[in-house]
Amino acid sequence: MKAEQQYIELYREAAETITQRSCPVMNAERDAAFGVFQQQGFPTQKVERYKYTDVAAAFAPNYGLSLGQLDIQPSRYIYSFKDSPINLAPYYNKIADGADSITALNTALAHEGLLIYVPRNEHPEAPIQIDNWLRGTAATMMHRRTLILLEEGSEATIVMNDKADHPSPHFLTTQVMEIVCKANVHLDIYEIEETTPLCSRFSNVYIQEGRDSVVKHNVITLQGGLSRNLCDVYLQGENAEVTLGGCAIGSRQQHIDNNTLIQHQVPRCQSNELYKYVLDDQAVGAFAGKILVEKDAQKTTSQETNANLCASSEARMYTQPMLEIYADDVKCNHGSTVGVLDQTALFYMLQRGIPEAEARTLLKNAFMGQVIDQIQYRPLRDRLYVKVEKRFRGEHEKCEDCRLCK
Amino acid sequence: MLEIKNLHARVAGKEILKGIDLTIQDGEIHAIMGTNGAGKSTLSNVIVGNPVYEVTEGSITFNGQDLLAMKTEERAHAGIFMSFQTPIEIPGVSMTNFMRAAVNARRQAQGKEPLKSTDFLKLMREKRQLVGIDQKLMNRSVNEGFSGGEKKRNEIFQMAMLEPSFCILDETDSGLDVDALRIVAEGFNKLRTAETSAMIITHYQRLLDYIKPHFVHVLIDGKIVKTEGPELAQKIENEGFDWIKAELS
Ligand SMILES: Nc1ncnc2c1ncn2[C@@H]1O[C@H](COP(=O)(O)OP(=O)(O)O)[C@@H](O)[C@H]1O
Ligand SMILES: [Mg+2]
Numbered sequence: 001m002k003a004e005q006q007y008i009e010l011y012r013e014a015a016e017t018i019t020q021r022s023c024p025v026m027n028a029e030r031d032a033a034f035g036v037f038q039q040q041g042f043p044t045q046k047v048e049r050y051k052y053t054d055v056a057a058a059f060a061p062n063y064g065l066s067l068g069q070l071d072i073q074p075s076r077y078i079y080s081f082k083d084s085p086i087n088l089a090p091y092y093n094k095i096a097d098g099a100d101s102i103t104a105l106n107t108a109l110a111h112e113g114l115l116i117y118v119p120r121n122e123h124p125e126a127p128i129q130i131d132n133w134l135r136g137t138a139a140t141m142m143h144r145r146t147l148i149l150l151e152e153g154s155e156a157t158i159v160m161n162d163k164a165d166h167p168s169p170h171f172l173t174t175q176v177m178e179i180v181c182k183a184n185v186h187l188d189i190y191e192i193e194e195t196t197p198l199c200s201r202f203s204n205v206y207i208q209e210g211r212d213s214v215v216k217h218n219v220i221t222l223q224g225g226l227s228r229n230l231c232d233v234y235l236q237g238e239n240a241e242v243t244l245g246g247c248a249i250g251s252r253q254q255h256i257d258n259n260t261l262i263q264h265q266v267p268r269c270q271s272n273e274l275y276k277y278v279l280d281d282q283a284v285g286a287f288a289g290k291i292l293v294e295k296d297a298q299k300t301t302s303q304e305t306n307a308n309l310c311a312s313s314e315a316r317m318y319t320q321p322m323l324e325i326y327a328d329d330v331k332c333n334h335g336s337t338v339g340v341l342d343q344t345a346l347f348y349m350l351q352r353g354i355p356e357a358e359a360r361t362l363l364k365n366a367f368m369g370q371v372i373d374q375i376q377y378r379p380l381r382d383r384l385y386v387k388v389e390k391r392f393r394g395e396h397e398k399c400e401d402c403r404l405c406k
Numbered sequence: 407m408l409e410i411k412n413l414h415a416r417v418a419g420k421e422i423l424k425g426i427d428l429t430i431q432d433g434e435i436h437a438i439m440g441t442n443g444a445g446k447s448t449l450s451n452v453i454v455g456n457p458v459y460e461v462t463e464g465s466i467t468f469n470g471q472d473l474l475a476m477k478t479e480e481r482a483h484a485g486i487f488m489s490f491q492t493p494i495e496i497p498g499v500s501m502t503n504f505m506r507a508a509v510n511a512r513r514q515a516q517g518k519e520p521l522k523s524t525d526f527l528k529l530m531r532e533k534r535q536l537v538g539i540d541q542k543l544m545n546r547s548v549n550e551g552f553s554g555g556e557k558k559r560n561e562i563f564q565m566a567m568l569e570p571s572f573c574i575l576d577e578t579d580s581g582l583d584v585d586a587l588r589i590v591a592e593g594f595n596k597l598r599t600a601e602t603s604a605m606i607i608t609h610y611q612r613l614l615d616y617i618k619p620h621f622v623h624v625l626i627d628g629k630i631v632k633t634e635g636p637e638l639a640q641k642i643e644n645e646g647f648d649w650i651k652a653e654l655s
Contacts, residue, residue: 348494348548351454352508352564353482353515362507366498366547 002057004041011108014065021067022111022258023082026145029093046376052286052318053228053257055102058200063141063172071113073235077124077156081147088115091147094198095178095206097232103204110145118154127157127377134164134171134195141172148179148189152210155186157377162224164195171195175203183210183237188376192220192384193227197252200226209269211237218245219258220384222391226255233262235269235297247371247384248273249391250283250315260289271301276371277308278364278392279315288320291334295326300391304334309367311341311360317401324362361392370391407431408453408473408572408603413464415445415452420447424628425464430572431602437614439607439642440625445625446607447491450574453482453605454488468572483515487570488523489561489578491607496548501560503529504548505567512568533566537593538586553583563592573604579613591616611643624650 011034019027042059043050070080081088092113096103116128132144150156164171181187192203201224209215221227233242248256262271277285287306308317321334341363349359366389375381408430415423422445430436440446449476452459453466456477466473470483476484509529510520521529534541539559549557558578565573577592579587589630591613606617614622615634622639624632624647632638632650642650 090638125481307511342496345496346477347456347458348496349504349507350478351456351482351488351490352504352568353479353511354504355479355511356477358511360505362499362503363496366496369498 003060007059007105008038010065016111017067018111025081025088025092025394026110026113029107033098033104036098036104036302037101037108043101049230049259051288053226053255056365058226059172062171063139063170065109066140066142067111070114072114074152077116077118077128079115080116081115084115084206086117087275088147091149091178091180095208095234096176096181099208100204102174102202103176106143106145110143113145113147116148116158118150118156118164120151121153123155126190127159130158130160131159132162134168134199136384137169139170144173144175146175146177148177150181150185150187152182153184157192158189159380160191162191162193162195162201164199166196168196171199173201177205179205179207181207181209181213181215183212185210185213187215189216190218190220190375190380192222194223196223197225197254199224201228203229205231207231207233207242209235209237209240209242211231212239214241216243216245216376220247221256222383222387224248224254228257229365230259233271235262235264235271236266240267241270245371245374247388248275248277248285248390249368250285251280252283254283257286262291264293264300264302267297268299269297270354273304274371274374275306276368277317278311278368279308279317280311282314284316288322290322290324291332293325293327293332297327298329298333299329300330302332306336308338309341310338311364364392365389373375407469409467411465413452413466414462415448416460417448417458422628423452425631428623428630430603430605432603435604435606435619437606437608437619437622437639438625439609439622439639441647443531444625446625447576450488450576451609453574454478454486464607479511483512485571487565487568489565489576491576493549493557493561495550497550499548500578501544501546501548503528505564509567528655529567533563536566536596537563537585538589539563555583555586558582559586559590562593569597571602573602575604575606577609579608579610587612588616603655611639614639626651
């Protein structure tokens with residue numbers, strides 16, 4: 001328990017300050033969560049859902065704890081927990097998996113929370129955008145907490161950007177996001193990560209869906225160091241639908257680990273998953289996705305796809321789609337592929353005079369296009385086509401003089 | 407001028423070309439005929455630099471340059487174009503983007519600025535009309551969902567866009583109906599200048615009725631065993647290769 005020790009000591013020293021700066025609803029969960037973390041420590045790679053990522057190593061550096069204030073544009077739909085228009089106690093830390101060590105650590109250390117609240121039948125016209133911008137010169141960790149509550153019949157598009165000044169020191173972010181969708185809700189949520197090779201991100205997202213709700217969640221990893229995205233979905237109302245999309249682009253020593261669980265708890269729900277990875281250099285990718293269909297969840301339909309391209313001989317991809325079905329009347333498919341760039345297509349392009357680097361970019365971009373095509377919100381889709389292509393060309397707005405990006 | 411000397415090549419460890427000598431002067435059209443599996447496509451692929459084929463002996467020069475020392479894309483920039491026997495599908499890359507990349511790469515190699523978007527689209531339209539290829543195919547992925555005939559026309563369309571000085575047509579006529587064949591052949595003839603040379607691989611006389619060859623070569627078992635004038639093509643179409651094989655033994 002070496003890596004854990006500094007967090008245990010940190011909590012003993014900082015708990016009082018954190019508690020003072022925080023709010024009752026968060027403080028009520030704090031000590032118990034710390035207890036869970038203290039008892040379990042960081043998950044080792046023997047823990048099924050953490051098989052592909054060495055968590056303790058990522059938390060080992062000495063990070064300063066950020067206790068800064070949330071900097072949000074107050075609006076009709078965005079609040080800090082302190083200013084919440086509703087009682088958060090029935091929602092806070094309820095669908096999050098309390099037994100997950102990272103969620104527990106986040107619950108213990110997070111001092112502020114961001115609430116996105118859309119009242120019944122409201123449809124915000126503009127998308128709700130949240131930017132998390134990592135700045136500073138010292139190694140720092142942030143523990144972000146978000147609650148998204150969409151009341152019955154409401155709709156929202158949410159775009160979350162993780163960015164960092166470039167070059168950056170070591171940054172570590174944990175995020176726990178609980179998303180509660182009541183009946184007949186439509187939610188599109190996008191998380192776009194564009195940080196630096198020295199940033200680590202541990203994100204745990206929990207989504208609960210009521211009857212007739214439709215949720216699309218996309219996680220797009222363009223730049224980063226270590227990116228770990230866990231997403232659990234609980235389909236609890238009939239006819240609920242979820243689509244999980246993932247676009248992961250890794251190069252150099254990037255490590256990208258997406259881990260999903262979709263629980264079909266009631267009949268007639270639909271789930272779709274499409275995660276695509278393009279890995280270059282020594283990048284490592286992992287995808288593990290489990291679809292769990294419970295006994296009563298008849299007429300479930302589910303499609304899970306993970307397609308991967310290893311563009312260099314040193315890139316590594318681990319893929320593990322899983323189906324666990326206890327109902328008999330279901331339609332579930334899953335599949336995964338790991339391939340290399342199509343050599344005949346590459347040759348065809350070269351014969352037409354297209355330089356090799358350009359030809360490879362075109363092929364990688366074509367491969368990723370399928371995930372971007374699925375993005376509903378048009379301006380974002382157009383922006384992502386450009387960003388993804390730039391990424392494959394090795395361009396980065398702030399990378400020109402950066403040693404790390406060479 | 408393309409000059410091939412004593413060319414030997416292997417694929418998958420097997421020797422396919424067993425000493426080819428062939429010189430094609432500027433402005434000349436050479437037809438290559440031969441039995442299936444004789445090595446015609448192998449010869450084409452070696453000329454354009456397909457890495458699957460390994461040259462074990464011999465040389466190829468193009469306008470005095472050592473072709474075998476050049477990368478595939480450099481050979482293309484030097485003016486060599488191959489119409490593939492089996493054109494390749496590239497899902498997710500639109501014809502327009504593909505062509506734009508190819509045209510601008512060629513221009514860059516010539517020290518020219520990339521084409522402006524409007525000029526590029528104008529060029530596309532002009533060349534499409536030349537080979538009678540539908541605009542709607544341009545928004546699709548390269549060759550994806552194209553019929554056999556559309557794929558072949560698309561090869562000639564690409565040739566028209568890139569204006570090569572040496573063209574290889576590897577069974578471009580196979581799979582084309584009579585009308586399509588005429589359009590493609592006439593398109594090719596319009597593109598030709600006095601300097602354009604070509605190597606035309608075919609099993610049929612029909613294409614050669616439109617594109618008159620200066621020489622007809624017979625390739626059997628990795629060697630050119632006979633070279634004559636255009637009348638040889640008709641004779642082969644009528645009588646096959648057995649009489650040539652008989653002459654050899
Ligand atoms: N990529 C390849 N891999 C393995 N064998 C090949 C390949 N290409 C050609 N060959 C073999 O080489 C020989 C010559 O083929 P090819 O040049 O395509 O003949 P042609 O075009 O004259 O019909 C054949 O026996 C064929 O099977
Ligand atoms: Mg052939």
